[in-house]
Amino acid sequence: xxxxxxxxxxxxxxxxxVVLMMIGFYAMIGKRNLVKxxxxxxxxxxxxxxxxxxxxxxxxxxxxxxxxxxALSQGVDPGQxxxxxxxVLMLTAIVVSVSVTGVALAILVRIYRRYGTLEEDEILxxxxx
Amino acid sequence: MTATNLHxxxxxxPLLSAFAVNLFGxxxxxxxxxxxxxxxxxxxxxxxxxxxxxxxQGGYRYTVGNWQPPYGIELVIDPLSALMLLLISAxxxxxxxxxxxxxxxxxxxxxxxxxxxxxxLVAGLLGLVMTGDAFNxxxxxxxxxxxxxxxxxxxxxxxxxxxFNYIIMGSIGACFYLLGVGYLYxxxxxxxxxxxxxxxxxxxSHAAMATAFGFMLVGLxxxxxxxxxxNWLPNAYSLAPTGAxxxxxxxxxxxxxxxxxxxxxxxxxxxxxxxxxxxxxxxIVWVAALAILCxxxxxLAQRNLRRMLTYILVAEVGYMVxxxxxxxxxxxxxxxxxxxxxxxxTLCLFLAAAAxxxxxxxxxxxxxxxxxxxxxxxxxxxxxxxxxxxxxPPTCGFFSKWYLxxxxxxxxxxxxxxxLVLSSLINAVLFFRIIExxxxxxxxxxxxxxxxxxxxxxxxxxxxxxxxxALLAVGIGSGPLxxxxxxxxxxxxxxx
Numbered sequence: 354x355x356x357x358x359x360x361x362x363x364x365x366x367x368x369x370x371v372v373l374m375m376i377g378f379y380a381m382i383g384k385r386n387l388v389k390x391x392x393x394x395x396x397x398x399x400x401x402x403x404x405x406x407x408x409x410x411x412x413x414x415x416x417x418x419x420x421x422x423x424a425l426s427q428g429v430d431p432g433q434x435x436x437x438x439x440x441v442l443m444l445t446a447i448v449v450s451v452s453v454t455g456v457a458l459a460i461l462v463r464i465y466r467r468y469g470t471l472e473e474d475e476i477l478x479x480x481x482x
Numbered sequence: 483m484t485a486t487n488l489h490x491x492x493x494x495x496p497l498l499s500a501f502a503v504n505l506f507g508x509x510x511x512x513x514x515x516x517x518x519x520x521x522x523x524x525x526x527x528x529x530x531x532x533x534x535x536x537x538x539q540g541g542y543r544y545t546v547g548n549w550q551p552p553y554g555i556e557l558v559i560d561p562l563s564a565l566m567l568l569l570i571s572a573x574x575x576x577x578x579x580x581x582x583x584x585x586x587x588x589x590x591x592x593x594x595x596x597x598x599x600x601x602x603l604v605a606g607l608l609g610l611v612m613t614g615d616a617f618n619x620x621x622x623x624x625x626x627x628x629x630x631x632x633x634x635x636x637x638x639x640x641x642x643x644x645x646f647n648y649i650i651m652g653s654i655g656a657c658f659y660l661l662g663v664g665y666l667y668x669x670x671x672x673x674x675x676x677x678x679x680x681x682x683x684x685x686x687s688h689a690a691m692a693t694a695f696g697f698m699l700v701g702l703x704x705x706x707x708x709x710x711x712x713n714w715l716p717n718a719y720s721l722a723p724t725g726a727x728x729x730x731x732x733x734x735x736x737x738x739x740x741x742x743x744x745x746x747x748x749x750x751x752x753x754x755x756x757x758x759x760x761x762x763x764x765x766i767v768w769v770a771a772l773a774i775l776c777x778x779x780x781x782l783a784q785r786n787l788r789r790m791l792t793y794i795l796v797a798e799v800g801y802m803v804x805x806x807x808x809x810x811x812x813x814x815x816x817x818x819x820x821x822x823x824x825x826x827x828t829l830c831l832f833l834a835a836a837a838x839x840x841x842x843x844x845x846x847x848x849x850x851x852x853x854x855x856x857x858x859x860x861x862x863x864x865x866x867x868x869x870x871x872x873x874x875p876p877t878c879g880f881f882s883k884w885y886l887x888x889x890x891x892x893x894x895x896x897x898x899x900x901x902l903v904l905s906s907l908i909n910a911v912l913f914f915r916i917i918e919x920x921x922x923x924x925x926x927x928x929x930x931x932x933x934x935x936x937x938x939x940x941x942x943x944x945x946x947x948x949x950x951x952a953l954l955a956v957g958i959g960s961g962p963l964x965x966x967x968x969x970x971x972x973x974x975x976x977x978x
Contacts, residue, residue, distance in 0.1 A: 381650050394653050401657055401664070408668050439667070442617055446660065449624045456628055457649045460635045463642040480640060 366407035373400035387464065387471045391457050398450040402443045409436035487544065488535070489559050492528045492567055493608040495521045496574075500601035507594025515582045518597045522578050522604065525571040529608075533564040537967065543614065543676075551614075552674035558614035558748075562818070562971035566611040566740055569822055573732050573829050574604040580833050580945040581725030583938075584840060588723050589636060596636060596725065603629040603729070607737050616663045616749065617673045619741065620656065623705065627652045630734065633726035634718050644717035651714040655704030662698030665690045666749070675748045682750065686758055695754075698745050706738035706799050709773025716792040724836045727788065731795060732828040736821045739802045743818075746806070756809040763809055764895070770804030771901035773797065778908040787845040788835050790912060791828070794871060797905055798824045804898050805886045811972065813889025818968050819960070820882035823870070826956060827879055830867035830949035834860055837938035837946055853920040857937050861920060863950035868913035870953045873906045878957035885964075 361368050377400060380393025417437040419429055461471060468476045499521035507514045536542070541560030545551055559567075578600065585593050606626035613619050631652070635645035667673060669690050670681040685691050700711075707715035719731050746755045756763045774797045781793035802824070805817030837860040838853065839845055854861045870877035873884075883902060890898040937943060956963065 378654075381654065387646060390650055394650060397657055398653070401660055404661070405664055405667075408664065442673075445617075445621055449621060449628075449656075452628055453624065453631075453649065453653055456631050456635075457646060460631070460642045460646050460649070463635065464646065467642070476643065480643075 366410075367404070370400045370404040370407070373397075373403065385473045387461055387473060391454065391461065394457070395450065395454060398446070402446060402450075405439040405443050405446070409439040411435050488528050489532045489544070489557065489564075489567065489612060490546075492525045492532065492571060493605050493612065495524050495528075496601045496608070497605035500598050500605065503594055503601060504598040507597065511593065514593050514597050518578050518601060519575065519582075521601065522571060522575040525604070525608070526568070526575050529564070529567040529571045532559065533561075533568050533967075536561050536564040537970065552672045552677040555618050556614040556674060556676070557612045558675070559612060560971070561967060562740070562743070563611045565818075565822070565967055565971055566737070567608060569825055570604065570607050570611065570733055570737065573825050574600075574607075574729055576829060576945040576949055577725075577729040577732070577833070580728055580836055580942050583942045584725040584728070584836050585723065587840060588638075588725070592636065596633070596723070599629045599632050599636075600726070600729065603633065607733055610737055611740055614675050614748075615673055616666065616675055616678065619744075620660050620663060623659065623741070624656055626734070626737075627656065627705070630726075630730055633730065634722040636726065637721045637723045639721060640717070641721040641723075644714075644721045648714045648718040651704055651711075655701045655711075658697045658701030658704065660701075662694040662696070662701060665694035665697065669694070675744070678749050679751065682754070686754060691754075692759065695750055698749075699742065702738055702742045702745065703803075706735045706742070706803075707796055708799055708803055709769065709776060709796060712773075712777065712796045712799070715796055716789060719792045719795070720786070720789045724839055728829065728832045728836055731792070731832050732825040735795060735799050736802075736825045739799065739806070739817070739821055742803070743806055752809075756807075763807055766807045767804050767890075767893075767895045767898050770800045770807065771895075771897045773800030774804070774901040774905045778905045778912075781912055782908060785847050787838070787847065787850065787916065788832075791831055791835065794909065794912070795828060798828075801883075801886060801902070801905075804895075804901075805889060808886075808889045808893045808895060808898070810889055810892050812885055812892055814972055815964060815968055816882050816885030816887075816889050818971055819878075819885060819964060822963075823878040823882045823953075823956060826949060826952050827867055827870045830863060830946065830953055831871070833942070833946040833949055834864035834867060837942050838864075840938050840942060841936070847916065847919055850916060850920045851923040859937055859943060860946060863946045865917065866950040866953055868909075868917065870957070872909045872913060876957045877953050878960060879953075881957060881960035881964075 374397055377393045377397030381390050381397065384390055384393060411432065414433055414435045417434040419434065464476070465471055468479050470476060499517050503514055503517055536559055541558070544557040544559065545554050546557060547554065581600070585596050589596055603626055606622050606629065609622045610619065610626065613622060631645050631649050634648060635642045663673065666678055669685055669688060670678050672678055672681065682691065704711045719727055722730060777793050777797035777800060781790050781797065784790040784793060802817045802820050805813045805820060835845055838857065841857065842849055866877060870879035873880045883906065887899055887902050890902065
């Protein structure tokens with residue numbers, strides 16, 4: 354038990370992302386309201402963004418903005434700055450996630466106009482009848 | 483324009499013409515078709531030249547904007563990706579010509595939007611097969627997916643709902659893939675596929691590597707609708723506008739299978755993929771066999787032609803995944819040949835379905851009565867496509883199935899052989915049922931629809947006939963195609 358606890362505390366960022374991801378996953382699969390599913394999808398994607406960003410962090414390191422001339426003359430100590438690449442990757446992933454959400458919301462508007470509801474059960478009932 | 487970056491034009495021309503179609507399509511409606519078709523025609527010719535060049539001089543790598551890898555994004559043009567470039571652009575060109583008439587009928591006034599998405603989707607697919615960067619692959623995968631969501635949602639009736647379900651499933655797939663890339667990045671600190679492949683050996687004992695492998699594969703399986711994860715596909719593809727279905731159905735699943743091959747062999751090594759975890763390889767072949775059988779059985783239950791085709795499509799994914807995972811050259815050859823063949827067969831059948839729905843307005847089996855008399859050319863092409871799906875020589879479907887069966891026998895996976903043979907039988911039942919309805923049964927009210935419904939317009943008929951001839955041509959040319967192109971296209975290091 355103690356060992357497990359130290360494991361969790363030592364890598365709490367990864368545990369946090371797993372928990373967030375499972376919340377999102379549950380909402381996507383388990384919820385019957387389409388907007389809640391979409392929100393679940395967003396939580397899921399945010400969890401992955403968190404995961405990536407936390408991989409770039411180093412203990413005691415600063416943000417990766419360095420003086421150009423100092424860097425050119427003395428070089429950069431990679432231990433002193435956090436890894437910026439995961440952040441940059443996640444900028445792209447955020448763009449992707451925003452576009453998917455946009456398309457999904459537009460489609461939800463169309464669904465709502467057609468069926469007058471966003472509850473999956475009610476929509477299926479209306480399709481059947 | 484120099485020959486060295488010809489492959490870039492293959493992708494750039496559809497992408498740029500998409501913007502032109504979107505900006506000017508509303509005002510100059512007549513120009514949409516010519517712009518789209520000529521852009522895709524240019525892509526096809528350029529892809530053909532690229533393939534010829536690669537076959538003569540071997541594959542090459544290209545760094546975009548001269549940012550050197552592993553930091554910059556690298557494009558990899560080897561025989562396999564050049565073959566895929568040609569396949570995608572040719573299928574997209576043929577489907578686009580057919581889609582002109584269908585969209586005019588189904589989406590009046592929205593053709594420019596349709597073709598904008600269509601062209602971006604083609605550009606995304608072309609980019610997917612070229613990229614040599616694991617993260618770039620994710621971005622392009624999402625570009626193709628987002629355009630597909632939009633195209634499907636343009637359909638009438640329940641299409642938006644089907645599209646929404648596809649968004650949820652597709653996002654899960656893409657996120658899983660992204661997670662896998664994340665683990666690889668933690669392990670290796672790079673995103674370039676070749677670079678990852680050179681760092682990974684020696685790290686096999688790390689759990690993160692297996693996690694990355696698992697997440698990436700499952701993500702791609704969701705995207706390609708591999709059997710237990712296929713639920714989104716039949717609704718989405720059968721409710722999409724006819725013009726969109728014609729292009730999405732032949733290409734999306736096939737390109738994803740190609741991506742799976744890329745992940746398995748370009749990032750991970752064949753030794754790792756097949757032998758690092760005992761039981762995985764055999765297990766996946768079993769699942770593929772199950773996929774083929776279950777999807778074929780589900781196809782039997784359908785009473786609508788296009789819906790039936792979508793279930794056959796799910797079964798075909800099982801063919802290809804199983805073929806790749808047989809872990810021998812013959813099975814792999816069969817799988818790659820089947821990517822080409824299945825794209826052409828699906829194109830032919832979906833074009834035939836589009837021609838039928840253009841004239842009769844319905845694809846329910848009951849409405850197909852007497853079609854051979856009313857649309858003889860369409861149905862002749864449909865029959866060629868059906869024979870190819872069943873696997874009757876000399877259509878191309880026979881040859882890839884033959885390789886797959888040989889590969890399965892070689893690997894000793896008899897369950898896969900049984901699944902392939904049974905699925906051929908089920909396909910025979912499926913298609914002969916339709917041929918029986920359409921050939922022998924008399925239409926109910928010959929007077930009502932009989933006079934009106936003749937052949938589909940030439941613009942729809944011509945691509946259909948081209949696709950049917952292509953099935954025969956690829957079938958007859960299978961020998962040289964395998965020995966001169968596909969053998970070269972097999973990933974290096976493949977276990978003989």
